[in-house]
Structure formats: C-alpha cells, structure tokens
Amino acid sequence: MKTLIQKIHLEEQQSFACRSYKTPEFETNWHKHEECELIIITEGHGSVMMGDFVGEYKTGDVYFMAGNLPHWFKKQHHKMTGAALVLHFHPHLFGNEFLQLPELKNILQLVKRNDGIQLQKKIKKEVTTLFGEIMLAKGYQRLLLLLQCLQKLTLPGAANTLTQNFESSASNINPAIEKINEFSFKRYLTPITLQQVADVASMSIPTFCRFFKKNIKKSYFDFLQDLRISHACKMLTNTDKPVMEICYESGYNSWAHFSKQFKHVKQMTPSHYRKIMSEA
Secondary structure (H helix, E strand, C coil): CCCEECCCCCCCCCCCEEEEEECCCCCCCCEECCCEEEEEEEECCEEEEECCEEEEECCCCEEEECCCCCEEEEECCCCCCCEEEEEEECCCCCCHHHHCCHHHHHHHHHHHCCCEEEECHHHHHHHHHHHHHHHHCCCHHHHHHHHHHHHHHCCCCCEEECCCCCCCCCCCCCHHHHHHHHHHHHHCCCCCCHHHHHHHCCCCHHHHHHHHHHHHCCCHHHHHHHHHHHHHHHHHHHCCCCHHHHHHHCCCCCHHHHHHHHHHHHCCCHHHHHHHHHHC
C-alpha cells in the first residue's frame, strides 16, 4: 500500500483550497500532503485510517489532520455514494510571526501538531456553518473565516485526539511499513501469525515487533485488533446478521476473545453498540 504524495491545487487568487467532493472524486487511496486538512463527511459511511488510527466514519463526522499525516477514507461498499467538504491549507499560510501573537497561540499549537483529531458534537455544527460561509466568501473574508474556524477547533473539549504521536514527515513512509499495511488490509479477516507478517517485512519476529511498535506506537496485534473491530462495527451498524456470525466474519474464531476485545476498544458489548447505532 504505497503512500501517494498528493499535490493540492489552488485556484488563482486563493491561498487555500476549499472544495466539495463526491463519488468518484471522494474516494482516496492511502495518501498524504503537506497541507493540513479539515474534512466534513456529508454523505456515506465506512472506514477511516489516519496514521496509526483505524475506525469508522459516518455522515456528519468532522476531522482535522496535520500536514503529512497519511490517511484514507474508504466507503462501506463501492456502490455507496461518498461525499465530503474538504479544506486544505499549508501550515505556514499565516507566517510564523503572525501566529506568534498572544491571541493566536492556540491556533499556532493546532497547526504545529502532528496528529489527527475528531470534532465533538457540540462544535461540529458551528464548524460546518463556518465551512459553508468560507465556500461562498471572497477576498480577505475567506482568511478571517478560516481563522474563526480554526479557533473553534482549539476550544476546550472540542475534539478527541485519534492518533498516538504518529511519526509523519515530508519524506516517504518506510517501505517496510507500506508492505506490512498492504498485507494487513488484504488478510486481516483471516488468521495471521507474527511469523507471516515478519516474513513480509523481511525481519525476525523480535526485530519486527520492535520495528512496528517504534513506528506505529502500538503492537501489531493491537493494530490488527483495530482493523477487525472496525469491520465488526460496520457490520453491526449496516447489517442484521447475528452478533455471533459477525464475530467469525471479523477474523475471530472465539466468541470470548471477540467479546473481550470489542469491550476493550468500544467500552461496551457488541449488542449494546448495535442498539446505540440503531437509535442514532
């Protein structure tokens, strides 16, 4: 799964990009770009991966990602329509001296961070409204609205951090990590041993475990757990299949193991999760 380097196109007389995307333009491969990204999901649901985080996205979700943080949004199935509002701006858009002003220290901290965050319900509506105004604005008004939008993201309790100090930079992701990711996304619903994935990385098992933990900030089996629980959540939300059947179709061969891991990740049972999502 090679990390694509995306170049963000800017319209003439604009310093940052603000656009709407819909199927097929919505679909993204595993990619990254220098620009920070604010994305509002307006249609569809599926899997989101950014850095070392794996989860589910749905209509109405809002995410902010640091520059050079690799990510993707993958629809539940290919026939589904996916759509989003996406804003890209370079971290140095406002210059270092401007953001050093005391009134802007929170925004400076936001653009300097190297992780991905998800906005909470109480702030999503305000940010979505400002986003709509940015799309219609012209001239300096766009910059003023962008600053207002970024300030909202820095309010106490506005967002949850999703990634765990993922090491991102302007250089390409380590090729071994890309091989491991590609193997994992193809095989995560089947049994995987450490020997198999270590062979993919051309490493011994101890070397692989140290390498993966250093780069992804979690063990390989914790990463695999995230993939499988994410898949189970999609099936619980979008199908009527029995929970036991979903357990086995999500790569588990033991109900006890599946139930324990699901509770650990989601802080609730699979049945409770299904009930909550059906009422949302």
